[in-house]
Structure formats: C-alpha cells, structure tokens
Amino acid sequence: MNKEPNDPLLMDHEADGIRELDNNLPRWWVWLFVLCTVFAVGYIVYYHVLRLGSLQAAEYQAEAAQGDALKNAALARFESDLATLKPVSDSLVLEQGKQFFANLCAPCHRADGGGLVGPNLCDLDWSHGSNYVDTVKVIINGVAEKGMLSWRGVLKPAEIQAVASYIYTLRGSNPPDPKPPEDPSKPVVPMDFE
Numbered sequence: 001m002n003k004e005p006n007d008p009l010l011m012d013h014e015a016d017g018i019r020e021l022d023n024n025l026p027r028w029w030v031w032l033f034v035l036c037t038v039f040a041v042g043y044i045v046y047y048h049v050l051r052l053g054s055l056q057a058a059e060y061q062a063e064a065a066q067g068d069a070l071k072n073a074a075l076a077r078f079e080s081d082l083a084t085l086k087p088v089s090d091s092l093v094l095e096q097g098k099q100f101f102a103n104l105c106a107p108c109h110r111a112d113g114g115g116l117v118g119p120n121l122c123d124l125d126w127s128h129g130s131n132y133v134d135t136v137k138v139i140i141n142g143v144a145e146k147g148m149l150s151w152r153g154v155l156k157p158a159e160i161q162a163v164a165s166y167i168y169t170l171r172g173s174n175p176p177d178p179k180p181p182e183d184p185s186k187p188v189v190p191m192d193f194e
C-alpha cells in the first residue's frame, strides 16, 4: 500500500493528502466497456438507422392488433353459431353470470332483475324475443336508441353465455314490486327450454 512518493504511477494531483495511482483499468472492465459500445452501435444502426426492428410502441401496437383480431374472430365464430346456442345450466357458470349481472346489469335491471331503467327480466314479456338466442343477441348488440348498452367487445363470448344463462334462470321468479310490462297487450311467451 505504502507507495514511495516517487512511484512512477503516482499522479501529480492531491486532495487533502489523498493521491491517485495511474493504474490500468481491470481487463474485464475494459472488455465490458468495449462490448457495451459495440452493442450500442449495433443497436442504433439496427433500430434507428436501418429501422429493421420495431421499437417498443410499435411492438405493443402489433401485439394489441393481434389480440383484437383473435377477439373479433372468437366473437364472429360465436355469432355464426348463435342459432344453435343453448343456455348453460352448470352452477359455476350461472354463479359467474350472477356476478356479472350484479356488477354490470343491476344498475339498470335491478339486482333481482325486477327492472328499473331497463325492463323487468323476470316476467314473460319480452320486447326482443323470448328465446335464449334473442337474449344473447340483445346483450351483444344492445338497443342503442332505448339505452340498452352493447356488450360486444366488453364481455367475452363465454361471459355473455354466462350472464344470458343466468337471466334465463330469473324467468318467472316474481320479485317484489316489479316493473310492469312495456307492452301489456303482447301475448305472454312460454319458456322455450328446459
């Protein structure tokens, strides 16, 4: 440690008695520095000069577009098979549907489905058809002019199935103080499955 004052590595400057030795940098450090520099040059040329690779934002957009395409394809498949859909009776699915209903639909249809802004979903009066498939269609497309939201792209097909199946279980449940039928003159429709 104790270097002689005439050590050839000892540099001229001094701060509060602290002096510096002009040692060579460790080899590993120098190599790391060289590699980083080479990498940086390659990176700049690849991404910013030749523009061969996509930057983060473009990569994100490409992946989001891929995701949207998958989602749309799934929905298109779902819609093309609509006519054959049947309500699900699995209790786990119905429980999931109930959760969706409580969170998303109850503000307009009331927690028990008895109707508020939206119509009563527990009676046998249906403005848009009483079939399960009609219910699924209304949920997907909404009824913009009457204030029923479209859940296209918000709920996944399986989630739409779950909430539609749950609604199906509400039929005939007679909650207290229900909203009266929108069109009382319409003939009451029978349940179309069981």
Ligand code: HEC
Pocket: 100, 101, 104, 105, 106, 107, 108, 109, 117, 118, 119, 121, 125, 126, 127, 128, 129, 135, 138, 139, 143, 146, 147, 148, 149, 151, 163, 164, 167
């Ligand atoms: C912003 C309020 C609102 C929300 C939220 C809402 N709805 Fe509706 N919904 C309505 C209105 C208003 C109608 C009546 C449309 C009409 O008369 O054409 C309706 C109609 C319906 C119908 C058709 C009823 C019939 O008589 O044919 C179904 C089924 C339905 N909604 C299900 C749902 C489901 C499921 C959700 C949640 C995922 C939901 N709604 C969320 C307002 C809402």
